[in-house]
Amino acid sequence: MKNNNEKDLADKNRKERLAALEAKLASSRQTDLIKNMPKTGKPGFGNALKMSSEFISAILVGAGIGYLIDSLTGTRPWAMIVMLLLGFVAGVINVLRSSGEMADPYQRGWAAAKGDKKDQKPTDKGRDDLYDDEDE
Amino acid sequence: MANDPIHQFQLNKLIPLDIGGTDISFTNSSLFMVVTVAATAAFLIWATSGRGLIPSRTQSLAEMSYEFVASMLRDGAGSEGMKFFPMVFSLFMFILVANLFGMFPYFFTVTSHIIVTFALSMLVIGTVVVYGFYKNGIGFLKLFVPSGIPAVLMPLVIMIEVISFISRPISLSVRLFANMLAGHITLKVFAGFVVSLSGLGAAGIGIAILPLIMTVALTGLEFLVAFLQAYVFAVLTCMYLNDALHPSH
Numbered sequence: 001m002k003n004n005n006e007k008d009l010a011d012k013n014r015k016e017r018l019a020a021l022e023a024k025l026a027s028s029r030q031t032d033l034i035k036n037m038p039k040t041g042k043p044g045f046g047n048a049l050k051m052s053s054e055f056i057s058a059i060l061v062g063a064g065i066g067y068l069i070d071s072l073t074g075t076r077p078w079a080m081i082v083m084l085l086l087g088f089v090a091g092v093i094n095v096l097r098s099s100g101e102m103a104d105p106y107q108r109g110w111a112a113a114k115g116d117k118k119d120q121k122p123t124d125k126g127r128d129d130l131y132d133d134e135d136e
Numbered sequence: 137m138a139n140d141p142i143h144q145f146q147l148n149k150l151i152p153l154d155i156g157g158t159d160i161s162f163t164n165s166s167l168f169m170v171v172t173v174a175a176t177a178a179f180l181i182w183a184t185s186g187r188g189l190i191p192s193r194t195q196s197l198a199e200m201s202y203e204f205v206a207s208m209l210r211d212g213a214g215s216e217g218m219k220f221f222p223m224v225f226s227l228f229m230f231i232l233v234a235n236l237f238g239m240f241p242y243f244f245t246v247t248s249h250i251i252v253t254f255a256l257s258m259l260v261i262g263t264v265v266v267y268g269f270y271k272n273g274i275g276f277l278k279l280f281v282p283s284g285i286p287a288v289l290m291p292l293v294i295m296i297e298v299i300s301f302i303s304r305p306i307s308l309s310v311r312l313f314a315n316m317l318a319g320h321i322t323l324k325v326f327a328g329f330v331v332s333l334s335g336l337g338a339a340g341i342g343i344a345i346l347p348l349i350m351t352v353a354l355t356g357l358e359f360l361v362a363f364l365q366a367y368v369f370a371v372l373t374c375m376y377l378n379d380a381l382h383p384s385h
Contacts, residue, residue, distance in 0.1 A: 049311055049314060049315060050307075050311055050368070053307040053310045053311040053314065054303065054307045056307075056310070057303040057304075057306035057307035057310060058299055058300060058303040058307075060303070060306065061299050061302045061303040061306060062299045065299065065302070083295075083299075086292075086295050086296055086299055087299055087303075089296050090296045090297075090299035090300040090303060091303070093296060093300055094300055094303065094307070
């Protein structure tokens with residue numbers, strides 16, 4: 001009997017300790033989440049490749065669309081010239097956006113729609129504050 | 137051939153196949169794709185087969201990769217994005233394992249061919265476009281219309297936004313492909329220096345130590361790049377999926 005009682009006590013004790021551990025884990029998970037937010041700590045080489053690829057691809061796409069319009073409508077050089085220039089603009093915007101220089105020039109909602117990391121999060125309430133210090 | 141840095145990217149037909157004039161041969165690239173998928177699937181199935189409450193070493197590795205991708209997706213696209221978890225996880229594991237397989241000597245690097253990475257990124261953008269229209273209907277087009285813009289500038293801005301959107305799959309694929317290609321070529325060139333310098337006698341062997349050190353350092357860097365590029369690809373996938381889920385607010 002006594003033995004059983006002791007066992008119960010130990011069981012209870014263990015349960016309490018487990019609950020305490022769980023609470024501790026939950027709180028540490030919360031802080032971990034804050035600590036482990038990506039600090040945009042990409043090495044310079046990766047960053048350079050990322051931005052240059054964004055810039056160049058926008059120009060190529062612009063020129064490509066222009067060429068397509070030209071060959072469809074027969075306005076040989078003009079559409080391509082215009083779209084190439086627009087491609088440059090889009091490339092600069094891509095780079096500014098990914099470097100965080102152009103977070104939201106118009107409105108908050110726009111930047112959120114564009115996938116700027118710090119401004120999204122309509123679904124996760126209470127996590128918004130995590131993103132406040134996370135600017136490039 | 138021994139010193140040709142491009143040779144490692146050559147495709148060889150292992151099983152020539154030709155259906156209706158279309159060449160669909162089974163190449164060394166296909167072989168390594170199959171190996172990558174098989175290795176990933178086999179590892180995950182084997183690692184999680186124990187189902188221990190206290191995970192073994194391999195099981196916790198599998199759980200870690202799950203947690204890593206899941207939290208990335210939740211941060212990037214909200215909890216609604218979790219329905220895309222299978223896709224993002226498969227993409228991440230495929231690219232990561234393919235990149236790491238590429239680090240073995242004499243192995244073929246699948247992701248160093250732009251058609252492979254472009255197919256992967258088109259899969260992502262295709263999902264974004266199809267799901268965006270399916271979920272938001274015509275409202276998905278709001279993605280291209282920033283709010284608070286004067287009507288005069290609207291056509292110009294929409295044009296720029298469209299170009300910016302179309303450039304995404306291209307920059308996504310070019311980034312992964314260029315990183316792997318450039319890394320492997322640099323590695324091969326520096327390793328080639330070691331061989332050709334050590335052919336010059338005693339002095340040459342002395343100097344050959346320099347590119348050897350460089351090769352060792354670059355190998356470490358390449359492992360980092362292999363992981364980082366898989367990570368970047370997955371993160372951007374999450375961001376684009378976020379666009380499909382919430383085009384504008």
